[in-house]
Amino acid sequence: MTTITHRLPQKRHLVTDLPGPRSAELTARRRSAVAAGLGSAVPVYAVDADGGVIVDVDGNSLIDLGSGIAVTTVGASNPAVADAVAAQAHHFTHTCFMVTPYEAYIAVAEKLNELTPGDHEKRSVLFNSGAEAVENAVKIARLATGRNAVVAFDHAYHGRTNLTMALTAKSIPYKHNFGPFAPEIYRMPMSYPYRDELGTDGVAAANRAITMIDKQLTADSVAAVIIEPVQGEGGFIVPAPGFLPTLADWCRSNGVVFIADEVQSGFCRTGDWFACDHEGVVPDLITMAKGIAGGMPLAAVTGRADLMDAVHPGGLGGTYGGNPVACAGALAAIDQMSELDLPARARHIGEIVTSSLSAKAQALAAEGRGVIGEVRGRGGMIAVELVKPGSTEPDPELAKAAAAHALSRGVVVLTCGTHGNILRLLPPLVIGDDLLREALDILGDALTVD
Structure with missing residues (x-):
């Protein structure tokens, strides 16, 4: 790793009881x-x-040991990120890409299209948070397929909005008394080797989930399967080898959109640029946030060009999505990830x-x-x-x-x-x-x- 000079002394030092x-x-x-x-x-x-x-x-x-929940991957005040953010803020903090667009948004999209798994033609769209990215990935999948059902998994966490609460498994504190939730969400068993009777047989665990999908639904009613390649809030659960590839293959064979939620596991966190890379899984859509911009609020959906371009003009967007200051932070942070x-x-x-x-x-x-x-x-x-x-x-x-x-x-x-x-x-x-x-x-x- 290229060395980085830190501004603050890198040592633990307590001068009061905590909290002070x-x-x-x-x-x-x-x-x-x-x-x-x-x-x-x-x-x-x-x-x-x-x-x-x-x-x-x-x-x-x-x-x-928290990084603001996997956000400050390159450090909370990385000088390259701080300088890029300051320079952009000096020129303009906002115009709204939907009104007066700017190059940095395009540059971030180009970088994401390059870095994410797969060498197929891709498109990207930028948002503010991981939950917003997940919501829009589901919107894209439903529109592109003309189907409604979405499959999520035990122990999943996908956000705190109404749709993403429906996708999230854990009730307290995320869902309790906040319903009713968005419909057409179906939950399947996750591969959890430590607690799973199938242990490290990921193919069998995937086939168990697929069998349940076939029992509860029909494949031609499923718009998307969404999964964290390494689950986050659910317990950093790493599915057994073969689980993700088997699910992805089933999706591909049945016209189902495979969405990898890499909001927490993406951007070098797991030792690859994305956790999907570990088993060579290529998702149709991938959601990103957290580590993407060195602490600036930014999120994205990147995916197959045919899926992304299926949405009508105006169907995607948001006032702050792809804010120019956040884009400047992302470009600098991604450069630092490569350089370091x-x-x-x-x-x-x-x-x-x-x-x-x-x-x-x-x-x-x-x-x-x-x-x-x-x-x-x-x-x-x-x-x-x-x-x-x-x-x-x-x-x-x-x-x-x-x-x-x-x-x-x-x-x-x-x-x-x-x-x-x-x-x-x-x-x-x-x-x-x-x-x-x-x-x-x-x-x-x-x-x-x-």
């Missing part, structure tokens, strides 16, 4: 100003961030994390405290599934306690999973090895909390 007094003051202000339905994973407030660290309002420097070879960096991070946590799992098991059921994932997208010792029963309380203990020591780590029992690690891909290992040592200690 200034963060506590802001929390009090927040209660009377911000809607209670908006949660935050940690009770500290940021004033600066760079590389692998976040600095809070009290002067504490924390190790970041972040796919290789992600694989290196994955080796460090997996080795450390697997060793911890073995040590805990030898002590009769086998609380780590599985360490899984790819590249810089790794999960630790926590269970009650001697069983596979999920232990969400341990996950919560471990994340809290890690924070008290200055490490930001997120939880996820259908049962809330999973620690998910999404460090910036520009984090240094020493800082990462220090965070993993603290996380290992956190798994022994009482």
Whole structure:
């Protein structure tokens, strides 16, 4: 990896208990100003961030293992991204591409057409968020096929809008009491090797889902199958080998649009530019956001030209979609991913994390405290599934306690999973090895909390 000079010292440094007094003051202000339905994973407030660290309002420097949920892949203040954003903002912040278009939007679309899986002719359209990209991918698939049904999977997370809530599997907190939801959504079993009776037989798991589709529907009624190649909020579930290719082949044989939701797994996160690349799966449509623009709000749908161009003029768009400042950030961020070879960096991070946590799992098991059921994932997208010792029963309380203990020591780590029992690690891909290992040592200690 080409070296990058960080603006902030890359070290953990605590000067107060967490949260500190200034963060506590802001929390009090927040209660009377911000809607209670908006949660935050940690009770500290940021004033600066760079590389692998976040600095809070009290002067504490924390190790970041969350990347703003896989967004700040190139760092939260990457100088190339910051300079590109500032330069664009100096000229104009908005004209609306649907009114007065600009070159940067076209340049981002060209780059996405080049980078995404497959060498077929493609088109792209830009939006604001991952959920918006998913909504529009479904719109495109339904219009292009003339069909209505959409197949999603257990443990899926696709967003918080009405349609994407219908696609999302987990009820609390994402769906509870927010219905009724969009119709014509059908849920099928996911390949979840740790908990699946079919284990690592991905072909059998895919055929199980296909059989259920055939029972509940007919293939000629299905507009799209949508799946995260590595599931995110559902628990960083990596389907067994053969699962995705078998589904994609079935879709291709039946005129069904195969949508890969790479909002969280895309842009080098799993050690490839896109998680689909791992098994050579070429989706018909791919949705992207999060890591696409170095922290600027941007999302996209890229796909087969015949599908994308099937939509009538005006059928796609949005006031802020492809904002020029966000496009400038995306072009700079993608350049940084290439220049720094972040796919290789992600694989290196994955080796460090997996080795450390697997060793911890073995040590805990030898002590009769086998609380780590599985360490899984790819590249810089790794999960630790926590269970009650001697069983596979999920232990969400341990996950919560471990994340809290890690924070008290200055490490930001997120939880996820259908049962809330999973620690998910999404460090910036520009984090240094020493800082990462220090965070993993603290996380290992956190798994022994009482």
